[in-house]
Amino acid sequence: MDLLITGAGGLLGGRLAQHLAERHRVTLLTHLSDPGLELESRPCDLRAGGDRLEVLLDEMAPEVVIHCAAESRPAVFAEDPHSARLLNVDAPVRIAAWCRRRDRRLIHFSSDTVYPGEGPARHEGGPTGPENAYGHSKLESERGVLKHLPHATVMRMSLLYGKPLARGNSFSGWLLERAAAGGPVPVFRDNLRRMLAVSQVCDVVEALLENPHQGIMNLGGGELLSREQFARRLFQHLGLDQGLLDVRSQREVHLAVPLPRDLEMNLECLQAWWGHPLPSVSDGLIREYPLS
Structure with missing residues (x-):
């Protein structure tokens, strides 16, 4: 399967690229950091204007885009909120719009911070209530992605180790x-x-490629x-x-x-779809x- 991974210079994108390249053809979109993998890579600042992102997507023509790139540093949200929004909201919405036009799949990583910080275990259909700018940006990106591409996979992921x-x-x-x-x-x-190992995320994404899930799904560890x-x-x-x-x-x-x-x-949706005990x-x- 032809895959495109954004944010491969970061923890999640780099590890996913390494893992998935064993079984798939993987191309990377990177900005500041080379993950050190012997894979085809194209430089692209996802915050930039113009149509370079769409041109690169057309050239690479992936079957599935796995969007990991995001801004999570509090200082950037405080000092340059426009830049943070371009990366966390505008870029995934543009990718979703391209996937809709080309009939391609998208796996988009969101965050558990879209939920309020109190109450019973949060499930996918329950209320949201982000308590910081990062969570607000992730919630807005979810809504934009699913508006353009209702069959996209949106993973509300917990803290990685x-x-x-x-x-x-x-x-x-x-x-x-x-x-x-x-x-x-x-x-x-x-x-x-519900902290989880990045290797667990790799396992879940590998399974998603074979058994797609449409819409939002919580992604966390077993404890x-x-x-x-x-x-x-x-x-x-x-x-x-x-x-x-x-x-x-x-x-x-x-x-x-x-x-x-x-x-x-609440991870019942993940467990029912995956069919494995949570590590x-x-x-x-x-x-x-x-x-x-």
């Missing part, structure tokens, strides 16, 4: 960098997510953990000193961009950080 290929980072990578520097490693006890609980599991797995962890409540810290307290998602954090850590 795992090893990047290039400059992309993950929560686990950040924890390990702080630990390697001697700490302290600040972590919150009151920020809950609901706080950042503190995940950090302890990671440090225990790697034999690191848990005394480096500086455990805090969000109420004790002034955050420029507040984090939703509890983003538990535990221990399973994910073994795959991402093998000890032998």
Whole structure:
């Protein structure tokens, strides 16, 4: 199958490209970073005007576009919200419009931050209520994508952990960098997510190519953990000193961009479609950080 992956210089796009290239023809759209893969790659700033994006899509003619590129840095949303919107909203909508015109498929990655940070486990048809600019941009992108391409797959993904290929980072990578520097490693006890390994996302996308899902689907791991609980599991797995962890409540810290307290998602749709048990954090850590 001919695939096009955006954002291959980041954690998710790079790992997906590496994984899917074993069985498919993969082409990359990149902007700032080379993922270091021996795959065809085209430079493209998805924030730029003009028709370069559409011209490249016509030239490469993928059967499926896997859109991973996104802006998540709070500083960019604060200092240049227009640039963040171009990447997070306008670009996926343009890609969806192209897919509609060419009758192609799109897998678009959104975020669990489109949900409110309290209440029972959020399901795909329930209320949304993003609490920061990133979440608002992701919700707007979902609506634009599905307006143009109702059969697109939109994955509301939780926080990722795992090893990047290039400059992309993950929560686990950040924890390990702080630990390697001697700490302290600040972590919150009151920020809950269905964190998942990037290798799990690769498995899900591989299955999506063979068994498409239309519309929105929550994507998370098998356990609901706080950042503190995940950090302890990671440090225990790697034999690191848990005394480096500086455990805090969000109420004790002034955050420029507040984090939703509890983003538990209902994953029944994912489980029914996938047909496999959701991997535990221990399973994910073994795959991402093998000890032998």
